[in-house]
Every structure is written in C-alpha cells, then in structure tokens.
Amino acid sequence: MNIEPAIPTSKNPPAQFAGDVWLDPIALPHEPDQTMVVATVRFAPGARTAWHSHQHGQYLRVxxxxxxxxxxxxxxxxxxxxxxxxxxxxxxxWHAAAPGVFMEHIAMIQNAEDAAATTTWAEHITDAEYNGE
Structure with a gap:
C-alpha cells in the first residue's frame, strides 16, 4: 500500500479540446491487468471537448x-x-462547461487492451452544436 505521488496538472491538447481544459490524474494502472483510469478535469466557461467515444464507456461525476x-x-x-x-x-x-461558468468533473474510464485505442477522437464540435441549435 502506498500514497500515490502527485502528478502535475496538465493542459489538455487543442487538437481535442477547445478552450482551457486542465487534467489532474487520480488513478492510473500500475499492473498489466489493471485498466481503471480516473482524473479530475476542469473546464473554463464554454470550454469543450471534440467529438469522441470510449471503447468501454465512461462515467463523469460533476x-x-x-x-x-x-x-x-x-x-x-x-x-x-x-x-x-x-x-x-x-x-x-462531447462534454463542456456551460456558458459563463467553470465546470469540474471526475472522469472514470477503463482502458482498452491497447490503451491508445481507449478513446477515439473526431472533429471539434461547432458553436451551433454546443448551443443546441
């Protein structure tokens, strides 16, 4: 048993996120058969992800x-x-902060056998999609 070392906050890449979005890992796999990944993600007002999907689904706790x-x-x-x-x-x-407010959620996913295949990214969402138009 051990206390996990702190991992510095990182800013998510603009290829997959519009606006300012920061990531703080909580739990990452240690052993080959472990697949759980948990992170706190913070979105500036109006910041958002691009379209994407997860091979094993995802839980997001605001x-x-x-x-x-x-x-x-x-x-x-x-x-x-x-x-x-x-x-x-x-x-x-996609997920985002509502207009005018910051939003934080805890993201929980299970990695795919090939961790790089866990999330499939697509194009950025449009302002119309974000606004429900």
Whole structure:
C-alpha cells in the first residue's frame, strides 16, 4: 500500500479540446491487468471537448459548476454537482462547461487492451452544436 505521488496538472491538447481544459490524474494502472483510469478535469466557461467515444464507456461525476454533454442526435444534457453521467461504449459525445461558468468533473474510464485505442477522437464540435441549435 502506498500514497500515490502527485502528478502535475496538465493542459489538455487543442487538437481535442477547445478552450482551457486542465487534467489532474487520480488513478492510473500500475499492473498489466489493471485498466481503471480516473482524473479530475476542469473546464473554463464554454470550454469543450471534440467529438469522441470510449471503447468501454465512461462515467463523469460533476463536482463543481454546470456540465453540458451532447450526443450526435443533438440532445444536450446539463449535469449539476453530485450527478453522474454514464456514456455507453462507442457512443459519440462531447462534454463542456456551460456558458459563463467553470465546470469540474471526475472522469472514470477503463482502458482498452491497447490503451491508445481507449478513446477515439473526431472533429471539434461547432458553436451551433454546443448551443443546441
């Protein structure tokens, strides 16, 4: 048993995120058969991910602010602190901070056998998609 070493906060890359988004890892695999990854992700107002999906799905627990989550059918769900959103395996989606507020969530995913295949990234969302138009 051990206390995990602190990993510095990193800014997420603009190829997959629009606006300022920061990542703080909480749990990463240590052993070859471990696949759980947990991180705190902080979004500046209006910041967002590009379209993406996860091979094994994803849980997102909003801890501060208001999260905005969208799917390809145009649905947008607002999620508040204390609520957890589940995205099924393979479902394309995006997540963001609502306009005018910061948002923080804890992201929980299971890595694919090939960790690089865990998340499949696509194009950035448009302002119209973000605004539900």
């Amino acid at each position: 801890t501060q602010g208001i999260g905005r989550f969208g799917t390809r059918d145009g649905s947008i769900i607002e999620v508040h602190p204390g609520q957890t959103l589940y995205t099924p395996p393979g479902q394309e989606h």
